[in-house]
Each structure stands twice: as structure tokens, then as C-alpha cells.
Amino acid sequence: MNKKTVYSGIQPTGCLTLGNYIGAVSNWLKMQEEYNCIYSVVDLHALTVRQEPAELRKNILSFFALLMAVGLDPQKCILYIQSHVPEHCELTWILNCYTYIGEAGRMTQFKEKSQRHKNNINMGLMDYPVLMAADILLYQTHLVPVGADQKQHLELSRDLAERFNNIYSPTFVVPEPYIPKQGAKICSLTDPASKMSKSDEDKNATISIIDPPELIMSKIKKAVTDSEKIVEYREGKDGINNLLTIFSAVSGRTIEELASEYRDKGYAKFKNDVGEAVVECLCPIRQRYQELIADKNYLLSVAREGAEKASRIARKTLRKVHRKIGLVER
Ligand code: ATP
Ligand code: LTN
Numbered sequence: 001m002n003k004k005t006v007y008s009g010i011q012p013t014g015c016l017t018l019g020n021y022i023g024a025v026s027n028w029l030k031m032q033e034e035y036n037c038i039y040s041v042v043d044l045h046a047l048t049v050r051q052e053p054a055e056l057r058k059n060i061l062s063f064f065a066l067l068m069a070v071g072l073d074p075q076k077c078i079l080y081i082q083s084h085v086p087e088h089c090e091l092t093w094i095l096n097c098y099t100y101i102g103e104a105g106r107m108t109q110f111k112e113k114s115q116r117h118k119n120n121i122n123m124g125l126m127d128y129p130v131l132m133a134a135d136i137l138l139y140q141t142h143l144v145p146v147g148a149d150q151k152q153h154l155e156l157s158r159d160l161a162e163r164f165n166n167i168y169s170p171t172f173v174v175p176e177p178y179i180p181k182q183g184a185k186i187c188s189l190t191d192p193a194s195k196m197s198k199s200d201e202d203k204n205a206t207i208s209i210i211d212p213p214e215l216i217m218s219k220i221k222k223a224v225t226d227s228e229k230i231v232e233y234r235e236g237k238d239g240i241n242n243l244l245t246i247f248s249a250v251s252g253r254t255i256e257e258l259a260s261e262y263r264d265k266g267y268a269k270f271k272n273d274v275g276e277a278v279v280e281c282l283c284p285i286r287q288r289y290q291e292l293i294a295d296k297n298y299l300l301s302v303a304r305e306g307a308e309k310a311s312r313i314a315r316k317t318l319r320k321v322h323r324k325i326g327l328v329e330r
Contacts (some may be wrong), residue, residue, distance in 0.1 A: 005037075006143045045131060103156065143175065
């Protein structure tokens, strides 16, 4: 009865990467056994950068299928598509009126994306974290499993919840981030100093969770390492550290154990075994995905049911918010 609520979302852009899986989605999976979990394909967030309509439409369902393929079970958690629940936009508007332009402008992701999309610095890009706060606060969320890059956005969600609660009276649960100690930042295979990102144009930089086995092996074999010959986890060895982190996450073995086993075995053998472990972890996901994506009607029916459940919870919060700020009941 007193289970905590967990909420998270993922944008339907690019392909779901090993970074997304290790940093975020694998935790969603573990948490569905223990908490009230609500997970969403956040399509409205994706609109903050220009999308090709046909591709976006395809990606939304594809991400929905991917989430089910990794093992999220609509019997155990609520799975839905963000734009199917209009309360997200409604609460965003209200929260906008409690967000300072200064604090939104300070967000690292806003600054980075403004740099990357210089000719389309739109209002939505700046409002991105407020929509994210609305996602979280609508469901009275306690815990938000995300990768390390989302920490700042979570802080803003907390600030907005506390600000609102202080002006009126306790209305929102103040959410806590849930960031894994290990794997919160999986790095690019070709530039191991930066994060693996699903919108990276260099296809060798990322592993999609539905890449075929040969492709996974070849990308890992090409991964940038260093000119030493020792497998160990330490500063200055970004490439090897990243591969060790990946190896540990997909095999369930510790980094220390793997580093001591592979220390002097050479990079070729090490990369081969990392590749095989990744393939073994991802193969069943790929198979389930192919089955699910072939049945569009089933996916849509799961999404519809999820949106109904989500909407019921969201409505309740929104009614409370309307009452507190002085709007008149319908
Ligand atoms: P984009 O490149 O389009 O910005 P992204 O790869 O950052 O996308 P998101 O949809 O923004 O993906 O993030 C989904 C989840 O995956 C978030 O919780 C995010 O923190 C996490 N995540 C993203 N990249 C990584 C990574 N390289 N390592 C660990 N976690 C990650
Ligand atoms: N900004 C997040 C995606 C996201 C999200 C959320 C995550 C949108 N709404 C609510 C957690 C909770 C990202 O991962 N890039």
C-alpha cells in the first residue's frame, strides 16, 4: 500500500543506446518489482529540436516497443506516451509561472543545445526542464532513476516543488534523483571523454540495443583505447575504464574482478570478451523487440491503457493545484 512512486522518461530520438540502458532503463527494470513505477516515452520533449514527422511517429512506437522488450511489464508498471496525457502540458503552463527565466537559462543542457541548434533556440528548448518537472510532480514521485546528465534538471524539479509548497501548502512530493553509482555515464566508443549519446552522428560511437551481434563486435573492436597494454581502471584510461564499466554492467561481475582477470591478456582478447558479453545481454532484447514491433495494434492498446491509468493520477494532482492557486472548479 505504502509503496513509493518512481517516475522516469525517455525521448524517442535516435536509437536506444547501451548508455541509456545501463545508465537508466536497467534501473527502471529493477525498480518495477518493488515500487509503483510510471514510465513514459516523452515525445513532447523531443519536439524541442526539429523532428521529421514520419520518423518521429515511427520512433515513438519503436521506443515503446523497446521499453517492453527490455522487460518493462505493463502488468507491473504504467507505460504510456507523454502526449497522450494532456495534463503534462497543463501543469507545465502553471509551473512556468513559478520558474525564473534566469534559472532556466542556467541549465547546462539548454546552453549546450542552444549551441548545437543555433538557428532554432525556441521557447520549448528553454522550457524543457519545466515540462520534465511537470512529468515528475504530476505523479507525486519519490524517486527518479536517470543518468548523471539529468541531475541538474532534477534539482530544478525539486526547487519548483519546494517553491510551490512554500507559497501555498504541501502539494507536491519533493522528488529524489536515483543515479547509479556505476554506469551513470557510459562514454562514446570513439571519444571516451564524452558521453555516449543517442543523437551522435558517428555510428561507431554508440551501440544501439538492437544492433545485430556482428555490428556490436565490430564497434567494440574499433573502440578507442590507449597505447599501453594493461587493462586497469584508473584516471587517464578513459577508453578502458568505459569498456570495463560496460563489461561489468552487462555481466554482473565487478570492475575489480574483471580488471584483475584481464590485466595482462592484451586489448584484443579483452575487447572480444566485452563484445561477447554485450551480445549475450542484448540478444534476447533484440528478439523480443522484433516480435513486438510487428504488432502495432497490441502496442497501441498497451499505450492507451497506460495513458488512462496515468491520466487518472495526473488529474488528481492537477485538481489540487488548481484549487490551491485560486482557479474555479469546472
Ligand atoms: P540525446 O543524445 O538525444 O540527448 P540521450 O542519449 O542523452 O539523448 P535521453 O533520452 O536524453 O538520451 O536520456 C534517457 C536516459 O538515459 C536518461 O536518464 C539519461 O540520463 C540516460 N543516459 C543518456 N545517456 C547516457 C549515458 N551515456 N550513460 C548513462 N546514462 C545515460
Ligand atoms: N530529460 C530526460 C527525459 C525526461 C525525464 C522526465 C526523465 C523527460 N521527463 C521525467 C525523468 C523524469 C532525459 O533523460 N533526457
